[in-house]
Amino acid sequence: MVLEYASDDLATPLDHAAQRAVDRALSDLRRGEAVVIAGANGRALLAMAAEAVTTRTLNQLAALAGTPVALVLTGQRGRALGLEVPADQPVRIDPPAGLSADLVRDLSDPTRPARAGRPAGAASLGGGAGPEGAATILAKIARLLPAAIVADLPAARGGADAAGFARRHDLLCVRAADIVDYRRRSARSLARVAEAAVPLEDAERTRIVAFRPSDGGPEHLAIIIGDPAPGQPVLARLHSECFTGDLLGSLRCDCGPQLRGAIREIASAGQGIVLYLAQEGRGIGLMNKLRAYRLQDGGLDTVDANTVLGFDADERVYLPAAGMLRQMGYGQVRLMTNNPDKMAQLAACGVEVVERVPHIFPANGHNEAYLRTKAEKSGHLF
Ligand SMILES: Nc1nc2c(ncn2[C@@H]2O[C@H](COP(=O)(O)OP(=O)(O)OP(=O)(O)O)[C@@H](O)[C@H]2O)c(=O)[nH]1
Numbered sequence: 001m002v003l004e005y006a007s008d009d010l011a012t013p014l015d016h017a018a019q020r021a022v023d024r025a026l027s028d029l030r031r032g033e034a035v036v037i038a039g040a041n042g043r044a045l046l047a048m049a050a051e052a053v054t055t056r057t058l059n060q061l062a063a064l065a066g067t068p069v070a071l072v073l074t075g076q077r078g079r080a081l082g083l084e085v086p087a088d089q090p091v092r093i094d095p096p097a098g099l100s101a102d103l104v105r106d107l108s109d110p111t112r113p114a115r116a117g118r119p120a121g122a123a124s125l126g127g128g129a130g131p132e133g134a135a136t137i138l139a140k141i142a143r144l145l146p147a148a149i150v151a152d153l154p155a156a157r158g159g160a161d162a163a164g165f166a167r168r169h170d171l172l173c174v175r176a177a178d179i180v181d182y183r184r185r186s187a188r189s190l191a192r193v194a195e196a197a198v199p200l201e202d203a204e205r206t207r208i209v210a211f212r213p214s215d216g217g218p219e220h221l222a223i224i225i226g227d228p229a230p231g232q233p234v235l236a237r238l239h240s241e242c243f244t245g246d247l248l249g250s251l252r253c254d255c256g257p258q259l260r261g262a263i264r265e266i267a268s269a270g271q272g273i274v275l276y277l278a279q280e281g282r283g284i285g286l287m288n289k290l291r292a293y294r295l296q297d298g299g300l301d302t303v304d305a306n307t308v309l310g311f312d313a314d315e316r317v318y319l320p321a322a323g324m325l326r327q328m329g330y331g332q333v334r335l336m337t338n339n340p341d342k343m344a345q346l347a348a349c350g351v352e353v354v355e356r357v358p359h360i361f362p363a364n365g366h367n368e369a370y371l372r373t374k375a376e377k378s379g380h381l382f
Pocket residue numbers: 238239240241242243252253255258279280281282283284289292293302306336337338339342359380
């Protein structure tokens with residue numbers, strides 16, 4: 001997922017109302033409630049997270065909209081179900097026999113015991129995301145399975161005035177375009193909120209600077225070791241949160257050694273920065289990462305497990321990282337990574353990568369296949 005830095009990003013004022021609407025919609029979605037998503041040309045949908053659906057809420061949604069409910073999946077999930085559809089376009093499934101809560105769960109969650117077959121009534125939605133695509137993006141940002149139940153809101157029912165319909169039924173109305181823009185805007189609203197010295201076992205001269213977006217989105221940390229000079233290339237590690245590896249010492253990945261190793265290496269170089277980014281599970285969230293592990297235990301590799309769940313192989317965005325570095329005065333980095341995509345994305349977000357510093361740790365008896373897949377499929381340079 002590439003979200004490029006746009007040169008007018010810092011100049012245009014943040015649309016707080018748009019960000020607030022998306023943020024509130026995220027929380028409604030996570031509670032299993034419906035939201036109204038307004039697209040272009042007066043099209044509007046009622047949407048609900050597939051993961052939270054029950055027979056009762058499915059029926060409520062259909063009654064409220066007065067139209068049949070459909071399931072929206074990502075193209076990745078559609079392909080995993082045997083549909084010949086583009087991976088990057090949403091798929092809408094209107095089964096002729098209707099949808100039950102069990103069918104919704106089986107089609108959207110590959111960790112369920114019942115293996116879903118190829119669904120009937122599926123159509124790929126080309127030509128941009130539209131409100132259906134926005135519904136899957138909303139589910140992703142909410143760290144849910146990337147699937148939604150939707151029902152068209154006909155004009156006669158209030159679809160032409162989606163905001164009015166939402167108000168009458170005590171629902172939130174959010175614009176599809178604002179959902180699509182949410183992460184880019186959120187990164188732009190990051191501000192330093194707290195800072196303290198935190199001497200570490202391996203790096204005593206360490207400060208932690210905490211960043212928070214003004215829209216209630218995820219908070220990220222800069223771990224600053226020594227006194228790296230602003231305006232000069234800084235030795236930096238962009239570390240994606242990994243609860244299992246960083247905190248518990250999980251042997252399924254290489255994150256624990258990479259985090260501690262980066263701190264040690266930067267301390268011995270004298271100065272540098274570790275950004276600790278809230279993008280657990282390559283951006284799919286911890287719950288979904290555990291689902292991906294489950295699929296890996298069934299034989300899939302780390303990339304296929306993500307796509308079978310309906311995600312891209314890597315859902316991370318680096319705008320927050322770039323924004324933090326730039327706010328602290330660092331426009332150039334010597335990046336500790338084996339991942340060429342990380343370098344390209346940081347560069348696309350306006351931070352120059354002047355050098356790649358390899359960041360390789362030995363396999364541990366459990367993560368050989370994981371590391372091999374990163375090299376073979378994700379282009380990691382080991
Ligand atoms: N979805 C998913 N995420 C994983 C899996 N294993 C580890 N992760 C996550 O992957 C991220 C670790 O990636 P990083 O080490 O930052 O980056 P990288 O792409 O490996 O590149 P490097 O900079 O070379 O380390 C963390 O967010 C982990 O939680 C997995 O099997 N599935």
